[in-house]
Amino acid sequence: MKGAQLLYSGKAKSIYRGETPNRLIMEFRDDITAFDGTKKNVLSEKGAFNCCVSAFLFELLEREGIRTHYLGRLDRTTMLVKALTMIPLEVVVRNRAAGSIVRNFSFTEGQILNPPVIVIDLKDDSRHDPMLNDDLILALKLVTPDELVELKEIALAINGTLSEFLDGQGILLVDLKLEFGRAEGEITLGDEISMDSMRLWDKETGRSMDKDVYRFDKGDVMGTYRAVARRITGGRCEV
Ligand code: ATP
Numbered sequence: 001m002k003g004a005q006l007l008y009s010g011k012a013k014s015i016y017r018g019e020t021p022n023r024l025i026m027e028f029r030d031d032i033t034a035f036d037g038t039k040k041n042v043l044s045e046k047g048a049f050n051c052c053v054s055a056f057l058f059e060l061l062e063r064e065g066i067r068t069h070y071l072g073r074l075d076r077t078t079m080l081v082k083a084l085t086m087i088p089l090e091v092v093v094r095n096r097a098a099g100s101i102v103r104n105f106s107f108t109e110g111q112i113l114n115p116p117v118i119v120i121d122l123k124d125d126s127r128h129d130p131m132l133n134d135d136l137i138l139a140l141k142l143v144t145p146d147e148l149v150e151l152k153e154i155a156l157a158i159n160g161t162l163s164e165f166l167d168g169q170g171i172l173l174v175d176l177k178l179e180f181g182r183a184e185g186e187i188t189l190g191d192e193i194s195m196d197s198m199r200l201w202d203k204e205t206g207r208s209m210d211k212d213v214y215r216f217d218k219g220d221v222m223g224t225y226r227a228v229a230r231r232i233t234g235g236r237c238e239v
């Protein structure tokens with residue numbers, strides 16, 4: 001990002017100062033990581049696909065009246081966002097059992113979870129993102145009781161909107177991870193919604209179309225990201 005001041009560099013994205021204090025530039029890099037960052041690679045064009053899909057889905061959510069940090073795309077790998085005071089929670093909504101809840105509990109892979117199950121983890125890599133419950137979240141004073149109710153309502157609304165949309169593209173939304181922050185006191189969706197943060201299965205074949213392809217060496221990661229980006233956006237992410 002020529003000229004802009006780097007404020008934070010995470011595992012897959014970099015945050016730069018915007019033109020005003022309430023704006024940030026979010027750059028989606030080509031870095032891909034898994035298992036607490038112990039597995040890492042650089043995959044050409046990954047940042048562009050995730051940026052494009054995120055932008056598309058943020059626009060979809062905004063049209064549905066959901067408050068997001070998204071303000072617009074600047075180029076293939078960057079977007080302008082509202083600066084949020086992030087709440088250090090990873091809010092995961094699960095429609096089917098997969099990943100950690102199959103490892104940790106007696107669910108079977110693919111088991112339908114109806115109503116969807118919300119699992120909230122503490123966003124703290126040094127503690128390996130432990131799972132929280134409502135009492136812990138409130139005792140840690142991460143949100144107020146009213147905000148916790150609101151967070152869950154928004155997370156379910158996002159899950160409903162995205163599940164329905166993706167279903168129309170022949171994709172099952174198995175689960176997704178959301179991060180929220182506050183802007184002018186309002187709970188606002190931040191971060192990204194991409195193949196890194198959603199678990200997506202092809203409805204016909206059951207094949208993974210997300211970062212699980214990378215996590216578990218299931219095949220051609222960038223071929224998968226390209227194909228799913230095409231399906232989600234109707235070809236708007238071609239690079
Ligand atoms: P993880 O990979 O576990 O999400 P990370 O910090 O390595 O953690 P990146 O996605 O690389 O994640 O970095 C993006 C960072 O920017 C995250 O810490 C995220 O919480 C933060 N963030 C996302 N949206 C905003 C926003 N609108 N304002 C401020 N910070 C944001």
Ligand code: TYD
Pocket residue numbers: 090092098099100101129175176177196197198199
């Ligand atoms: P989860 O099953 O908890 O973790 P794992 O990938 O270790 O099995 O993941 C649930 C969903 O949340 C999945 O779509 C991936 C996403 N996710 C993130 O985007 N970032 C994270 O740090 C974690 C743990 C999950």
